[in-house]
Amino acid sequence: MEGWLVLENGAVFRGEAVGAEGRRSGEVVFNTGMTGYQEMLTDPSYRGQILAMTYPLIGNYGATADDLEADAPQVEGLVVHRLTERPSSWRSDEGLATFLREHGVVALAGVDTRALTRLLREEGTLRGVLATGAADPEELKAEATAFRMPPTNRLVEEATVKEPVRLGDGSPRVVAVDLGAKRRISQLLLKRGAGVVVVPPFSGPEAILVHRPDGVLFSNGPGDPAELGPAVATARALVGRVPLFGICLGEQVLAQALGARTFKLKYGHRGGNHPVQDLVTGQVAVTTQNHGYAVEEGSWDDPDLVVTHRHLNDGTVEGIMHRRYPLFAVQYHPEGAPGPEDSHVLFDRFVQAMAG
Structure with a gap:
């Protein structure tokens, strides 16, 4: 069956x-990653988005339940150049095409993803419609033009827990504010002996403190951070009361809680090979990234809020910390999944901060 991707600017694939x-x-x-397509498909940060893979061959190792970052795919659709029909991996449970059909993911292969990527880099992120079967490109263009991203609070609520979920009874105890968290984040905390309580995204400070946390983590997630007023208010109320750690969207929430502003990047950072420098040590890490917004440097008045990490490709803020309060955050994904494990040490740092 034929398929179509039509963008708001009239481009047809x-x-x-x-x-x-x-x-x-x-x-x-x-996303420029060469592997990790299943983790990307199930990453809640992709809610509301159609994902195009730049690597030309996708699906060669199939799909397995072990690589899920959520219960089901979160993307609106998938676009690839070539999809492998016969995967080869001892870990594979099924082929990627079967996985996509089982979970209702509309996907398109045979697309010139190089041309698509160049277009998005030149013009910025665009709205689009992905359709199967016979279709009128002009009708799809009109639909793409009329499309509006759902409110961020809806995207977040669709991807997160509805009630607190306890994962282990270890120590220290972490309350993870679920803004669209990947499973790997909790797994790495549990691996370090911590107990984790995952709470809904818009839990108030008292609903968090009732769990007697030694630290609070604000997770990654989808959408525009400027639309997350309730989560920002909760973070502001917790500053100075317990150690705080933010990842991706969580970093943007913590930054706003301290007076910073965020802005939308032209086409975002999505891939597994982004170089980030730690401005404290001078070391450079290869990082996994998946975000369309960033913290606007210099948009805050607090002299104790400082930039700790910087993206070496475009100079954007990739990490912050506070000099007086136990608070730090990074824009990238230190848990990887998929991607390098260079930054797992940040979870050790968080555990140490909770230990006092």
Whole structure:
């Protein structure tokens, strides 16, 4: 069956439908990772987005339940150049095309993803419609133009827990504010002996403190951080009361709690090879990233809020800390999944901060 990706600027990409049948609208973004497609598909940060993979061959090691970062795929759709029909891996439970169909993910193969990526880099992130079967490109263009991203609070609520979930009874105890968290984050804390309580995204400070946390983590997640007023207010109320750690969207929430502003990047950072320098040690780490917004440097008045990490490709803020309060955060994904493990040490740092 034929398939279509039509962007709001009128660009048309034809291909072969390889997932579920249907039509999906979303913000079209690209990821430069060579592996880790299943973790990307199930990363809640991709809610509301159609994901295009720049690496030309996807699906060669199939799909396995062990690589899920959520219970089911979170993307609106997937676009690839070539999808492997016969995966080869001892870990594989099934082929990627089967996985996509089972979970209702509309996907397109045979697309010139190099041309698509160049277009998104030049013009910035664009809205698009992904459709299977016979379609009118002009109709799809109009649909893409009319599409509006859902409010961030809806995207976050759709991807997160509805009630507190306890994961282990270890020490120290971490309360993880679920803004769209990947499973790997809790796994790495549990591996370090911590107990984790995952709470809904808009839990108030008292609903968090009732669990008697030794530290609070604000997770990654989808959408525009400027629309997360309730989470920012909760973070502001917790500053100075317990150690705080933010990852990706969580970093943006903590930065806003301290008076900073955020802004939208032209086409975002999504991939597994982004160089980030630790300004304290001078060391450079290869990092996993998946975000479309960043903290605006110099947009805050607090002299004790300082930049600790910087993206070496475009100079954007990749990490912050506070000199007086036990608070630090990074814009990238220190848990990887998929990607390098250079920054797992940040989880050790958080555990040490909670130990006093």
